[in-house]
Structures are given as structure tokens and as C-alpha cells.
Amino acid sequence: xxxxxTRRKACRLAISAAGATLAAVVLPACSNSTSGMSGxxxxxxxxxxxxxxxxxxxxxxxxxxxxxxxxxxxxxxxLGYGGCSFTSVTPETREEMLSSGKVDCLIACYSISDERKKxxxxxxxxxxxxxxxxxxxxxLIQSFSQLKGGTIGTVSGTNAAPQLAAKFLExxxxxxxxxxxxxxxxxxxxxxxxxxxxxxxxxxxxxxxAGDVDAMATDGAxxxxxxxxxxxxxxxxxxxxxxxxVATQKGSxxxxxxxxxxxxxxxxxxxxxxxxxxx
Numbered sequence: 001x002x003x004x005x006t007r008r009k010a011c012r013l014a015i016s017a018a019g020a021t022l023a024a025v026v027l028p029a030c031s032n033s034t035s036g037m038s039g040x041x042x043x044x045x046x047x048x049x050x051x052x053x054x055x056x057x058x059x060x061x062x063x064x065x066x067x068x069x070x071x072x073x074x075x076x077x078x079l080g081y082g083g084c085s086f087t088s089v090t091p092e093t094r095e096e097m098l099s100s101g102k103v104d105c106l107i108a109c110y111s112i113s114d115e116r117k118k119x120x121x122x123x124x125x126x127x128x129x130x131x132x133x134x135x136x137x138x139x140l141i142q143s144f145s146q147l148k149g150g151t152i153g154t155v156s157g158t159n160a161a162p163q164l165a166a167k168f169l170e171x172x173x174x175x176x177x178x179x180x181x182x183x184x185x186x187x188x189x190x191x192x193x194x195x196x197x198x199x200x201x202x203x204x205x206x207x208x209x210a211g212d213v214d215a216m217a218t219d220g221a222x223x224x225x226x227x228x229x230x231x232x233x234x235x236x237x238x239x240x241x242x243x244x245x246v247a248t249q250k251g252s253x254x255x256x257x258x259x260x261x262x263x264x265x266x267x268x269x270x271x272x273x274x275x276x277x278x279x
Contacts, residue, residue: 040083041081043079074265095119105247112245123248128240130239133147133217134226151215153212153217215234
């Protein structure tokens, strides 16, 4: 979603000041037994706090804004809830938050994958994105092939790491076999490139700026928070698709209800309207 360079730079500065702490903030969760002003139960939704245009939390008033926030409120309304309670999640915490019942569902730039479908139920995709690579202009890197022998950074808990390994293998730039893996950090050495993983996008962005990684791999929607005139998206790289969907507990009563309402918002173009609002 397109934002001005000024806003992106301001957002990067705000996130940098807060560091990983803001991204990892977890607000007190409210279960479905908690009633809102209307006396009805509220839907407790796990959301991101640091994705501009999708779901960001204003540190001054604690309120959330963005496309996914509007979508959550729309679904809660259609399902007859008395509104939403939002809980901040990160790529590392979101699966535990959902599996443990600390949140009722995830609407958190969480993409569908075969492995994740074994753990959770998913609605139809409400947004499709792709993994891209961001580099500093001063690195003079202009092509994916120039990253052979280099280091690519990702955030722990995302799909980017295994997809990168598959891409290197597909293009014949690597045999895809890990040579060495650090169990604590998740960093992996391959034959022709290195993978470094970070706890948050803020930390990953700092690593790119410091030169600790040669490129930052992330979904396009997320990358826009960290883009400015000093960074470039490599034009010859992309991993499609990253299909964002609402995740619910496997076999829960909520799963078919959420799935039906997401289909409804796709059919009546409500999703399109919300995307255009935040575009």
C-alpha cells in the first residue's frame, strides 16, 4: 500500500525508537466471555502492531489502525459480536497465542502454507502478496544473482526462510542443503549463501542499514514500512504468492463461521473497498 516517503521515514524512525519491544507488545487478551458496551461478547483478534496500512498501533493512544483492523471489525459485526479486542502478536508469538486460545483468530499478515494448514484452519485469502528483497542503494546490488555468496536476512517465524532456500535451488544458485545451522538464532549456512534471522522487522532493518545483511527478505506489504529513497527492491526477484488469510484453531466452532463471512466480504467486494481505503 502506497505511502509517502516522508511518512515511511517517520514510521521507520518511530519503530526504531521503540525497537523490538513495541513490535512484541502483547496487550491483555479478552476472551469471548468478555462483554463489550453492548453486552455482547467481543472477538479477540491477534494482529500486528507495526505494519503500516495493514495493522499498526498508535503508541500514544493504544488504538489500532489499518486494513486488517477494519476487516476484523467488519467480521466481528457480521458474526454478531459486540466488537473486537485486539492483541499484538509477532511472527514468533502468533502461533502460540492462537493454539493456546489467548486469541480467537489471527488477522496478522499471516499467510497460508501447507505446514500451517496442519496446525490451523484458514479462511479464503483476503490479500495476496509476494516475498521481495530490499537492498541498500549504497550496496550497488542490482540483481538477485549478485547475492550469491552473500547474506540474506529474514524474520524468525515467517515463511521467507524456506522459500528463499527453494528459490536458490530452483535457479541453480545453490544445492539447497544446509551446511551448518545455529539452533538458537536460526541462522543457516548454505553452500553459496547465508541466512540470518531476526526477532523483528525493526532489528532486520537495522541489520540491513548496518551492513550485517546484504538484503532483507520480506512480504511486499511489510517492506513498504522500511522503504525510502535510500533503499531499492530488486526487480528480478519475487516469490508468489503469499496469501494472507484469517487463521483459527483447528476444528473450532469459529472456523466455518469466519470462513463463511470472509467469503461473503470477498463476494460483495467489501474487501476491495477496504483495500482501496488504505491504498
